[in-house]
Amino acid sequence: MPVLVTSRDGGVSAPPYAGLNLGDHVGDDPGSVAANRKLLVSRIGHPVQFMRQVHGARVCVVREAGPPPEADALVTDVPGLALAVLVADCVPVMFEAPGAVGVAHAGRQGMAAGVLAATLAALDEFGVDRAALRVTLGPAICGRCYEVPAAMRAEVDRLVPGSAATTRAGAPSLDLRAGLVGQLAAAGVGPVVVSDSCSAESADLYSYRRDGRTGRFAGVAWLEPCR
Numbered sequence: 001m002p003v004l005v006t007s008r009d010g011g012v013s014a015p016p017y018a019g020l021n022l023g024d025h026v027g028d029d030p031g032s033v034a035a036n037r038k039l040l041v042s043r044i045g046h047p048v049q050f051m052r053q054v055h056g057a058r059v060c061v062v063r064e065a066g067p068p069p070e071a072d073a074l075v076t077d078v079p080g081l082a083l084a085v086l087v088a089d090c091v092p093v094m095f096e097a098p099g100a101v102g103v104a105h106a107g108r109q110g111m112a113a114g115v116l117a118a119t120l121a122a123l124d125e126f127g128v129d130r131a132a133l134r135v136t137l138g139p140a141i142c143g144r145c146y147e148v149p150a151a152m153r154a155e156v157d158r159l160v161p162g163s164a165a166t167t168r169a170g171a172p173s174l175d176l177r178a179g180l181v182g183q184l185a186a187a188g189v190g191p192v193v194v195s196d197s198c199s200a201e202s203a204d205l206y207s208y209r210r211d212g213r214t215g216r217f218a219g220v221a222w223l224e225p226c227r
Contacts, residue, residue, distance in 0.1 A: 003094040004044060004220045005138045005195070007204045011036045013215060021206070021215025023086050025052075028215060040084075046222055048082045049074060055109040059102075059122045072110050073119040075102035077126050082222035088206040089146075089199050091176050092138040092219025095119060100126040101221040106180055108148075112159045116183050130188045138219045139197035139205055143175030144168050146200075146209065 011020030012035045017028040022040065024033045041048055047065035051074055059073040065081060074083040075095070083103045085092045090107030093116065104110070104119045120130065143165030148156075153172040156179070157164035163179030166172065177194055184192050199207040199217075206215045 002044075002222060002224065003096060003136050004218075005092060006040065006217045006220070008206065008215070008217070009204060010039060016211065016213050017215040019215065020217070022050075022084070022218045023088070023216030024050075026215060027213065040218070040220070041082075044082055044220065044222065046080045046082045048084050048220065049076075050084050050086065051105075053086060053105045055105075055107055055113075057110060057113040057115040057118045059104075059115075059118045061122060061125075072106075072115050073102060073104035073122070075100060075119065075122045075126070077223070079223040079225040082220050084218045084220045086216040086218050087138070087140065087199070088208040088214055088216050089141040091140040091180060092217075093119070093180065094136040094138065094219050094221040095123060096134045096136075096221060097123065097126075097128040097132060099223070100128050101223055103219055103221050106176065108152075108156060108174060108176065111163070111176060111179055111183070112156055116180060117187065120187055120189070131190045133189050134191050134193070135184055135189055136193045136219075137177045137180055137195060139195045139199050139202065139217075140176055141200045141207065141209055142198035143173050143178065145198055146173045146176070147171045148174055 008019030085103040093104040095102035160179040162182040165175035
């Protein structure tokens with residue numbers, strides 16, 4: 001049950017998307033994005049299913065690669081079908097369990113809307129034992145960088161306790177991964193692996209907050225076929 005997080009390394013996109021931009025909705029040349037996605041497929045050896053993310057909590061069950069559905073989470077029980085979530089500051093969440101995998105796009109809005117709970121409910125339908133589920137929270141903007149208005153911080157922390165934070169300069173901010181860890185713990189999820197890499201601080205990652213016009217990197221999860 002491998003998971004993978006891409007970076008800007010490799011790829012054919014020109015600046016400001018320079019590198020392995022996998023987002024087809026950010027203004028990059030479509031041919032470059034298509035070539036980058038082919039590189040990803042070649043790297044993992046399986047077709048990759050993307051989605052049209054809208055900062056919500058809709059989950060789609062997919063069993064074959066096809067046009068991207070409008071959703072912010074995907075789950076499957078089909079070996080050899082990779083699921084991808086695109087980010088440039090939001091948290092890419094990858095779920096692994098015997099017989100099923102999933103990915104979720106967890107930014108401020110999706111986290112508050114309950115995208116993790118919706119994904120877990122979809123995995124429950126596959127008979128996944130939450131205590132045996134392994135969840136990875138990939139690189140994302142950190143609480144030291146994600147400044148927000150004080151009222152927004154208070155409202156999000158009311159919905160997702162533990163997400164309130166403070167920037168280096170003492171301004172109100174949100175720590176998305178801290179909030180998600182709390183949600184997963186409350187849901188009875190087993191091991192959680194949390195990346196300490198900040199997209200806004202890492203030049204090898206895309207960051208919308210840092211750069212504005214930029215690309216997207218991906219979190220990918222899949223089941224290996226039995227051999």
